[in-house]
Amino acid sequence: MIIERATEADLDAIVELERHSFPRPWPRSTFETELAAPQSRLEVGRLGGVIVGFVNYWLVADELHIHSITTHPDHRRAGLGTQLLDHMLAAGRAVGATLATLEVRAGNAPAIALYTRAGFTTVHTRPRYYQDNHEDALIMTMPLLAS
Numbered sequence: 001m002i003i004e005r006a007t008e009a010d011l012d013a014i015v016e017l018e019r020h021s022f023p024r025p026w027p028r029s030t031f032e033t034e035l036a037a038p039q040s041r042l043e044v045g046r047l048g049g050v051i052v053g054f055v056n057y058w059l060v061a062d063e064l065h066i067h068s069i070t071t072h073p074d075h076r077r078a079g080l081g082t083q084l085l086d087h088m089l090a091a092g093r094a095v096g097a098t099l100a101t102l103e104v105r106a107g108n109a110p111a112i113a114l115y116t117r118a119g120f121t122t123v124h125t126r127p128r129y130y131q132d133n134h135e136d137a138l139i140m141t142m143p144l145l146a147s
């Protein structure tokens, strides 16, 4: 999989993937904002030119904030999520970030397993945080050691 910066031309595919992956998908306007924001990176993963995943993260001060990671349902459990996550961690290290942080639904077992395997731990729980189903939010972090 090749991972590269998204462009306006990728937004349809990103929005489509988002719709298939999240109970409360972000609207297109959110991705347009992320594409333009200087601290934000919106990147896609392509297999044979076809978008099979995307990530959105912020590089703020000395932290990497992971906002979204998604792989296409037809391509899950094939290592693409790990590749996308490793890519974000490397991007954080490359700019000197010392901490990676993210928020995840407590019931999102696949994502929590992915993050835990990478070295993230839960440092805080926000009870009944999500308005749609009152699910808890977990705040997970991981130190980014230079490598």
Ligand SMILES: CC(C)(COP(=O)(O)OP(=O)(O)OC[C@H]1O[C@@H](n2cnc3c(N)ncnc32)[C@H](O)[C@@H]1OP(=O)(O)O)[C@@H](O)C(=O)NCCC(=O)NCCS
Pocket (backbone or CB within 6 Å): 021, 022, 067, 068, 069, 070, 071, 072, 075, 076, 077, 078, 079, 080, 081, 082, 083, 104, 108, 109, 110, 111, 113, 114, 115, 117
């Ligand atoms: C979370 C997500 C990105 C994982 O992507 P993926 O391409 O399947 O990830 P990988 O193939 O690299 O899986 C890495 C590891 O994560 C864990 N994992 C992934 N999916 C899992 C599942 N359904 N159940 C349990 N563990 C899972 C496993 O430890 C897996 O390693 P293994 O396959 O060797 O057992 C994908 O399921 C997804 O897009 N989900 C919808 C969007 C989402 O919830 N994103 C996270 C919140 S922003």
